[in-house]
Amino acid sequence: MPKQFHVPPRKFRVYTRRDLDRIPQLGRFSNDELLAMKAVACVLPFRVNDYVCDELIDWDHVPEDPIFQLTFPQPGMLADKDLRHMMDLLRADASEAELQKEARKIQIALNPHPAGQVELNVPRLEGTSLAGMQHKYRETVLFFPSSGQTCHTYCTYCFRWPQFVGLDELKFAAREADQLVAYLREHPEVNSVLFTGGDPMVMKTRVLRRYLEPLLAADLDHLVSIRIGTKAPAYWPQRFTVDDDADDLMRLFEEVHQAGRHLAIMAHYSHPRELDTVTAQAAVERLRTAGATVRCQAPLIKHVNDDAQTWADLWKRQIVLGAVPYYMFVERDTGPKHYFEVPLARAYDIFTTAYRRVSGLGRTVRGPSMSATPGKVLVDGVAEIHGEKVFVLKFLQARDPAWVNRVFFAKYDEKATWLDQLKPALGEKEWWFQPTIRAMKKQGWQPSWGDRSRARKRVTTFGHVEWE
């Protein structure tokens, strides 16, 4: 641990809905306000730890405080009638079973699986579905380790909320790391594995080791990078600094680096305050010392970070620490979206204003980007073409790799918040990729690039094997 960081020890303590009365800082709210929080927490996931409560939330400024909005249930997240209904049930001391039954109805109406999360992207191996994986973009496989399906604290806007409220029986649970390795052996087109969840960093080091070691031992010559998507650097930086197994974790990360793989910690930072504490800064420092790259991403969220200076500050703080700004996402079309959503036009303005305030070192960031059914779509500009005002859109990722980096145009719409609300511009009747999407759907979304017999092998100048 570098000298300048004196990281205070802390024991992980977590609060959920039933512990709301025990959070000392909530004493400032009235009984009715507390009841409303409990009502929302019956429907949407709630989990917060003591570090977030004690060091990140500014309690003098609740309820507007951005970290409070990020982590605590807010009455505006439910429709009035749903909120009142749940509050009445709580007042009447309804049973847990009844609360759950009524909450389910509200949950189902909240579009729990946007962009075909569940059914479209599950890969197959020898005829069996691999429930713990998703393979949507050719180069990258998402892997959901079954022991990493919670988080140190839940974000109120999370699109993964169905798996936290018990709506997904499968939880994308991975059987074993062996399945992942077997799949990768069959898929030389994949060069990146992204561990995700929940938060894989809720796993103890010895559990994570069980997933990473087989991957390294398999000596897959096409595997360039291993990524871990996590909010632990923000919500529980102790994981990388003072936790019992933090030192072991750093050794494990060093092993990945020494095995010649790029290890990227895809850190989810929503607000610059998450990088203010000594513990958070020490976490980044240690990760970098262990040979990991820290790349930073987050969605743009009303009430949390819908302001250009917040993003400029966030990116600058990341650069100071040697972390790399990576993505600004548009909030997905699920859950309490009405509460959090920011129109695309405004998102583009916020992004652009913030982007202008950082040097080129911060302009590694891309956004605002929507993870939609056809791919990751960037709002890349607003322009006028022959008198028609348009959004310039661009595929950053796509189901068909040939679409990547292609631009296309939508009619400018000040209010639209998602791709499906946009209309093609310049007289087009439908998007040019729509016929292919229909054909893909008909064929059960089986990608053509899964077929190894069609791939050609090539050894690059630096000794990596590529398939094209």
Ligand SMILES: *Cc1c(COP(=O)(O)O)cnc(C)c1O
């Ligand atoms: C974002 C995403 C990835 C990773 O994309 P990069 O642009 O490589 O960071 C992979 N798979 C899915 C399904 C994604 O949404």
Ligand code: SF4
């Ligand atoms: S840390 Fe990520 S997975 Fe966990 S609640 Fe937040 S957005 Fe969702």
